[in-house]
Amino acid sequence: SQQGEEDPQALSIQEGENATMNCSYKTSINNLQWYRQNSGRGLVHLILIRSNEREKHSGRLRVTLDTSKKSSSLLITASRAADTASYFCATPSNTGKLIFGQGTTLQVKP
């Protein structure tokens, strides 16, 4: 069953605006990771947030985690055309595998 579900499935914004993507999951987790995938490329790790953290920053990225709601959000501030990509959340399953959501496709228009 799907562990992570991203919302929205697609998002289109203007350069300079902020982009927010959400991820919901079903079971308790130790950590949650976000990955980015540029068109025609493999996934690249962006950021990891542990279950005892509520918020984490990395450059223009801000990730929040609400374990009571089993949800996480990824905020990209001051978006650029180069941020155009698909973004996936991923959580470790109880058998150790990383389970990926279906992703949010972000388009940033110049």
Added chain:
Amino acid sequence: DAEITQSPRHKITETGRQVTLACHQTWNHNNMFWYRQDLGHGLRLIHYSYGVHDTNKGEVSDGYSVSRSNTEDLPLTLESAASSQTSVYFCASSRTTGEFSTDTQYFGPGTRLTVL
């Protein structure tokens, strides 16, 4: 620099043929994974390995096989290719795994396979 590579990057084959996709990593990671990515399904795990001579089935393993004879390589074989196996295939590796692992997965560039 350490890396993970896949070959070929693009492959066209015919139904019924055996196809092998290569994955090679120089991270010296114990864990390697094969995924397929299709529109509407996201990433789905095909097979994975936690070390040499270890292989495990993922959620969509039917029609695929892997073998792990060394740390660096995990080739994926389609025994008899079917049109339903047309997809983009990604290999990934990680140092450790487990419910409490904080290790990230490093992905290869992908192989686009078309089965006619």
